[in-house]
Amino acid sequence: MMKRLSLSNFFVNLIFIVYSVICIIPLLILLSVSFTNEQSVFQNGYSLIPRDFSLDAYKYILMGNSPIIRAYGITIFVTLVGTLFHLVISSMFAYSLSRPEVKYRNIVSFLVIFCLLFSGGLVPWYILLSKVLHLKDTIFVLIVPYLVSSVNVMIMRNFFRTIPESIIESARIDGSGEFNTFLKLVIPLSTPVLATVGLFVAVFYWNDWFTAALLIENSKLYTLQFLLQSIMNNIAFLQGNSLTVKAAAMQPDETARMATCVLAVGPIVITYPFLQKYFVKGLTLGAVKA
């Protein structure tokens, strides 16, 4: 494609730069406040560059409670394993739903959509996981409930449909079994969608604090987000309650919340750009066509 240095090109880039700035500034503020002295924030409000540099907030969080290192470990493990299995199960599911030969695909698709819309609520979900499946306080409870997502299955299903039938047919002629076709042919062609869905799933697992809050009591299995959320919630809660207001006074507040956010989001923000190469346009498709 020709690179044209035209006016339209310039404008497009300008729009993006402005938009990027809007996206980034809040995050820079986040970073800045987290490294600021608490008093200075109260007196002067937020600013882009810390007025009074201080590591207090980080000290408070990192030295404070349960081992953060271990929580990072748990979260990383859950994210990697969860994302992998999610992709495996969902892609198989989606592929089978995308094949026209499969007679019941519409019925099953309906089932997939239906459960997206209707839900029984929190307590039945909890009872299922703890009483029925006995997953409470295990590492599996952090992974299992989220291994399939209706939205992702639908997205993948649609993507698989765009793969030219001729490719599949020629594979069949060559004697490849369906699963083999799937594995050796379809998957490599689907890296964009797999990478995309994989990213969303990974972000989800990474940010999930709720599961741990309700279903984990063993501090060795705490996830990162849960720990950080606890800190943030505790601060907020303590301030609102007259019984505990004394305890609230002892802790750094705004800056700690910001530091929490930085610690929570940081790793994702940093690793995501490196995944860019999987989103590359049409190379693989073109190659196979030949």
Added chain:
Amino acid sequence: METVTIKPKTKKVRRRVPFFSEIIKNKTFYAMMLPGLLFIIVIYYLPMMGVVIAFQQYNPFKGILGSPWIGFKNFEFLFKSDALFQITFNTIFYNVIFLILGIGLALVFAILIDSNGNRFLSGAYKSILLLPYLLSWVVAEYLLFSFLSVDRGILNQMLHFFGIEPVSWYSEPIYWRFILPAAYVWKNVGYFAVIFAAGISGISTEYYEAAKMDGANRFQQAIKITIPMLMPITIILILLQVGKIFYAAFGDWGMFYNLPKDSGILFSATNVIDTYVYRSLKVMGDFGMSSAVGLYQSVVGFVLVLISNFFIRRYDKDSALF
């Protein structure tokens, strides 16, 4: 192995095949379907039985089996409420705007990013666009507050700098009709754009080369090739959101609660079904009532999905959900 004849993709040959023959015929596919299906049944459908709570005076100790049935009483409070029109209107109003803006802008962004020759910039833009999606609304609330706070906010500080009166953002409902869509787009456009970008990368370059040889410029290429090719995925995304039309922000309603800081004065512009229910029930904690509203929202969304799916089928069978 079976001999395979190359059949055109469109017509399915209809044969009267009993259930088991079908399974055996496509056994690999059904096997691949199995884990996912099993999972959905256990994790989503089993707890769904709990929806009956909507018709009970649910007592946690007595459980679902022991709690008394009270018919539709749990639905009363919502329908008797003064605010019913306001919250329903707001919910739909914002959702429609979000849908159009979110998906529309994402399409535009995805196409623009893709057309940027510089691979590095492309990637950079995509990453940055997605960043806000990675934050939680709680964080976003702090950030927005730092912008809009009357006493200390950056926006007002800037206005002050230019000699303009500081604005009381948190006291006037009308501002929020703009702030909320802007916030939603800021946060979510990246998600959709990345999906579209993935879709675009799946489009064979041959089409573009052919078009260019025919003399089409970039704009025409976008209109004639990219957008039609993205239609299926766009339709799917729209349909999936439609099912949640009565759920504020399609389920992610925290924004309506946290951004306006739960301020009563702004309710006329910020109160949606989910926030209303949340506020009404947070003291009482009545499981039955909150379940009832959820059921109501689900049913409406479901009906809408059925209707839209039906029409989409007529337009393009493959684009439909089922």
Added chain:
Amino acid sequence: MNKKKIVLSLITAFTIVLSGCSTDKSNNASTNEPQKETKVDQPEGTGEKALEPVELTYYFPNSPQKDLQTVEDAVNKLIQPKINATVRLKLIDWGTYEEKMKVVLGSGEPFDLAWTSTGLNNYYQNVANGSFAPLNELIDKYAPETKKGIPDMFLNALKVKGEVYGIPVFQQSTAGYGFEIQKSVADKYQLDWKSVTKLSDLTPFLETVKKNEPNLIPWEYAQNLDPFLTAPPMFGLETLGDAKTPGDLYLNDATKVINQYETPEFKEYITMMRDWYTKGYLRKEAPTLKETTADRKAGKNALTLGQIDIDSQAYEAAGLEFTGRMSNFNKDVHSYDMQFVKPLLTTDKAAATITAISANSPNKERAMMLLNLLNTDKEIYNTLVWGVEGKHYKKVADNRIEGLPEGGYQIFAPWEFGNMTLSYLADGDPIGGEVDNKFIDMWVDLNKNAIPSNALGFVFDFTPVKTEKANVDAVIDELYYAISSGSIDPEKYLPQFLDKLKNAGTDTILAEKQKQLDEWKAANK
């Protein structure tokens, strides 16, 4: 991906906790047929030496503590020889506690002890659901000393249909109301703070501050400090159930349920607040502020509402040094605290912090024994509350300690367990108060001599009017704080507010409250 559920419940947990928890905002609930499961009647186990080892589970909220295990071990070392049981301390963080207990109780999971109150993990609602075990017999059998250590009226406040389902923690519960003023401000302008008898007396002080101290906020206001909701006795009212829902009593007429928003006192109050707000005594964002810790830490508030049990003058009279409550947030900001409304013991104050035993507990007797220890054994109590000596705190006087933050255990919650009269004095308590138990005696006296409310023990069951309550609460959320902070014109909005309340069903609620009150009075003659 159930994003909706995640966010819904995340926000639920976070915000339920943020707003639902002042000691006097109670949400009392049903008293309908609590299940009376008296499985306790086993003749064996009373004082017999053949006690089998048992592990008790104890749920309670607090901030996550690094060194919880050490404390648990220390406590177990002390209690095991006495009752042959060990306890697993399940500390759940504040933000999650409500949701967590909801699902634990909602699913019927067995455990032994749990912290509850009228605010968080609502005691009355749980009793109505049959989640807690009835304790009258257990108390008499295994914890008679505990009973002696708590004034009767406190225990009575927890009675539901004659049976008690939890042991209240005896602590500094009663509080009178008044205000706090920064010492530096009072001294500098020689403000006669001792002569204040009502809120409106503060107006000239606020004016002085506004005129001369541009960096200070004259009057501190946030939703959790709203005088009308937090301190109804200041207006001659007392709440029945939670403070927001219409249906209060006048202090001097305990028979008629009235709509507090229609009273002349309310009108007078909001007119005054309107005046204050327009004159700039409050922060512009006052109606949306949920709390004000930031300002407190920065020492920016000149005057504020105070929930005060023992005020500056009382400490002075007792010869104790006291820097004022504002110094809890910023060591350098001292305040004069003054109480001008005498303490009133209402149900929600007496029931502000309670320990309950689960109806599903497999070890109810043992749990009660543990409770008895926490209420009577000084060593065990202080280990649980303050930690291990040398590691988590150091002793600076016979009955006083100083916390060691690096130790990893700082729960700051003597009010959460057992009986607070056992507690060491710590940072923040008046200096010299540990001598001869002066401080403890002071507040014990206060509690014993507090005026009990006319409705002490009455609990409102709102299930019959839950529709109306839901809608009324919504109206209040919409308009109340804007009106009561003075940010909008009462002439225009008060009639609107009252109208909306009426349409949402206020009269039905009032009638129901009156009915239940009359029944309760008749039954308790």
